[in-house]
Each structure stands twice: as C-alpha cells, then as structure tokens.
Amino acid sequence: MSFRLRGLPAEPFAELFTLSDEALAARRATRVVADREHGYPCRISLTDAEPGQSLILLNYEHQPADSPFRASQAIYIREGERQYDEIDAVPDQLRRRLLSVRGFDHRGMLRDADVAQGTALEPLIERLFEDNAIAYLHIHMARPGCYAARVDRA
Template identity: 30%
Template sequence: MSLMIPQRQQSLPNTLRFRPLPAPLAEETPAPFAILGTPDQPVPCRRCLQDSQVGDEMLLLSYNPFLGQSPYQCASPIYLHSKPACADAAVQSSGGLVPEQLSKRLLSIRAYDGKHMMRGCEVVDGNQLLEACQRLLGDDISAEYCHVHFGGPGCFAVRIEKVSLPH
C-alpha cells in the first residue's frame, strides 16, 4: 500500500498576483476549431483553476493570453468547463493559495517585459512555481509578468504578474 503525502499548499506572495485569463475570451463566437467533449481523464480548466471531473463537459479552444503585440505571441490550447459554466477562479489575486492544478504539474514559465519581449524562462516542478516566478520577476530584472504553461502539452495555464502593474 502506497501513501500519498499531501504537498503543502503555497501562498502567493503579496508582490505577485494571478490573472487566470488575462485576455478576454470570445465566448459569444467560439474559435473556429473549438471542440466540445467529455475527456476521459481530468483536465485543467483555466477559468476556475480546478481540474475537471471525469464526465464534465469541457470546451477545448485556442487562446492567446497576450495583452499586446509580440513576436512571442501565439495561441495555445486551453480547456474550460462548458455546461454549466464554472465561476471565475476562486483564488485571491494576491496572497492566496496556489491552485493544486499548478502545484502538481511540470510547468514552463516565460517572463516578459512591458514590451512583451521574453526576459527569461524556466521549466520547473509545480511546487517550485513561486520561487521561479520570484527569480524571473526580481526587482533587478525588467520582466513584469510570467506566462505559465503546462510543461508536457504546452497549454497556457495562468499569468502571474507583479502587483505594481495596473490591473
């Protein structure tokens, strides 16, 4: 019998905040390649930052998280609960707990400056997310925000930014 040791949930420092879906979703006119389905395993919803349950109806669509023009901008696949649609992430934007869906996966973190140019990147286990973001967004670095992607499939997960940025 193997025992699963629960990981200690980390709290987001007051200097950083989550933005689960930084760019608006065009839900009235879904992307042309959006797929509605019921995955046979849990998948991470980007709206509520919770994993789905087997049998949940999920929408898989292409999403561009950038809020400005950049040679790095590109669309990424994301899942969203479809029916009933879930609520926005129930995490504090700053000072709250890091959602489990982030802490239990391999993550690719890419840091960008105010002109949306990449200033650094790291691939880490989810339990190292905060330390990596703090390194990439340090006071002596020009980066302002990080896009976090799931390491295996490369799907966009969340934006983490300095609280000094306008919301």
C-alpha cells in the same frame, strides 16, 4: 515578493457554451468530455474537470503582444466557472504539474524562462520578478506546452 495569479475571465467565453457543435467547429473549437482525472485543466477556474464533465477545447491567443512572441494555444474551459484570481496562492491544478514559466517585458519580449515543479513555483516567480524589466509571467503546462495562467506583481 507578493504575486497575483489569475486564470482567464469567464465572460468572453460564455457564448461558446450556447453554440451548436457545427458553430463551434466553425470557430475551430469542439465540445469534449473529460475521461480521466487531471487531464482536462480549465483555464478559467484553474481546476481540473472530473471524469464525465463537459468542456470546450478552443484555440486562445494568450500572448497578444505585437512582438515575435505573439502566441496562441489550445485551452480547455468549463461552463459556469469563476475566474481564479488570488494573491500569493497557487491552485492545486498547477501544484501537481511540471510548469514552464516565461517572463515578458512591457513590449511582450521574452526576458527569461525556466521550468519547475508546481510545488516549487513561488521561488521561481520570485527569481523571475527580481528582474525589474519583467512586467508579467505566463505559466504553461510544460509537457503539452499549453498556456495555464498569468502572474503579475501584487
């Protein structure tokens, strides 16, 4: 079964990079500088920031469904990135992590969830999408729990 894996679109975040630190703080966001490899995953490009690169850390509502599963979480975004949007491909950022994958129906209700190493993501996506009631999947970084990407049937 084919799947479409997407990061977040860049456009809604573009203004944040023009704001002062005080204006970012008023939006519960902050500028950070990556101080190690693979510790600052950009949710737009689904790539990891290199040490020394600047990012913005903010709270993002990744599950806006009008259901008990409505949710938001802290995410990192990097300026100048292009949205990851690929069919049947998994970026290296996800391959190297333990992931939690959650399947939601069209009302935003959780139907199923599981955990897998990123190297075993495709079989989990296929298994979850065997349930025709699952409309989309959310991938989270399992250890910190933060939102990573969305998966739809292609």
